Amino acid sequence: MSAVVQIDKLWSVFRSAGQEIVVHKNLDLVIQQGELLSIAGGSGSGKTVLLRQILGLQQPARGTVTVLGKPADELGNAGAASRVGMLFQHGALFSAFSVLDNIAFPLRELKTLPHDLVRDAAMVKLQMVGLDAAQAHKMPSDLSGGMIKRVALARALIMDPPLLLLDEPTAGLDPDSADAFCTLLRSLHRELGLTVVMVTHDLDTLFELSTQVAVVAEKRIVVKGTPKEVIAYPHPFIHDYFLGERGQRAMELLREYPFTV
Numbered sequence: 001m002s003a004v005v006q007i008d009k010l011w012s013v014f015r016s017a018g019q020e021i022v023v024h025k026n027l028d029l030v031i032q033q034g035e036l037l038s039i040a041g042g043s044g045s046g047k048t049v050l051l052r053q054i055l056g057l058q059q060p061a062r063g064t065v066t067v068l069g070k071p072a073d074e075l076g077n078a079g080a081a082s083r084v085g086m087l088f089q090h091g092a093l094f095s096a097f098s099v100l101d102n103i104a105f106p107l108r109e110l111k112t113l114p115h116d117l118v119r120d121a122a123m124v125k126l127q128m129v130g131l132d133a134a135q136a137h138k139m140p141s142d143l144s145g146g147m148i149k150r151v152a153l154a155r156a157l158i159m160d161p162p163l164l165l166l167d168e169p170t171a172g173l174d175p176d177s178a179d180a181f182c183t184l185l186r187s188l189h190r191e192l193g194l195t196v197v198m199v200t201h202d203l204d205t206l207f208e209l210s211t212q213v214a215v216v217a218e219k220r221i222v223v224k225g226t227p228k229e230v231i232a233y234p235h236p237f238i239h240d241y242f243l244g245e246r247g248q249r250a251m252e253l254l255r256e257y258p259f260t261v
Contacts, residue, residue: 004195005031010063012049025219036189036196038206041216047199051165085156089168091148093140100136103154125154146177166198170205182208
């Protein structure tokens with residue numbers, strides 16, 4: 001396997017009221033091709049900051065972030081959506097666009113493909129995420145939370161990127177919708193050969209989907225491994241986060257459906 005994302009000696013520093021706030025310090029992380037990696041950590045540990053830096057939306061104070069062999073800050077150039085897809089926490093659909101137009105938007109922005117081809121590609125992705133053609137002309141306001149997530153996922157995949165980033169993919173969904181969305185993500189990860197990086201506070205989602213987990217604590221990645229390896233790692237944050245009452249409930253899934261990585 002080759003590294004899809006490589007983060008070396010990263011420092012994330014913010015300035016507030018004349019003071020420097022260090023969020024990450026000498027953070028290292030390598031994400032291999034085909035992994036479905038969850039980034040776990042407490043509130044304020046900088047999980048979403050890492051996603052933004054992988055996307056090239058935010059520059060580290062020090063260190064390097066390399067994505068698919070190129071500096072992450074080059075992802076802002078033309079064609080970025082063909083390399084990285086992003087599913088935002090609440091979908092971030094354009095409210096004035098139909099479902100089909102939301103999905104087609106990245107392709108239409110290229111202004112290089114015929115209208116009919118763009119429409120057909122968007123319909124294929126709509127069906128890929130489990131929605132039928134009858135949903136294509138609905139507006140986002142007419143969709144359920146689970147449908148919004150699926151449309152946003154279809155848009156993230158419209159240009160067939162090898163890397164998919166997810167920010168709290170099951171946030172706001174009821175348990176049945178969250179389970180169905182996890183099943184869809186697992187299927188797409190396998191069938192499309194995607195590398196997936198996910199930030200989630202939902203331990204059920206983390207245990208159900210992750211082939212690897214990276215834990216952010218003490219301003220760095222303290223451990224990266226399979227869910228079982230991470231849980232066994234001796235660290236106070238890991239003990240409290242994964243082995244508390246919520247963690248114990250979520251681990252029932254891990255015991256019932258053991259991962260093989």
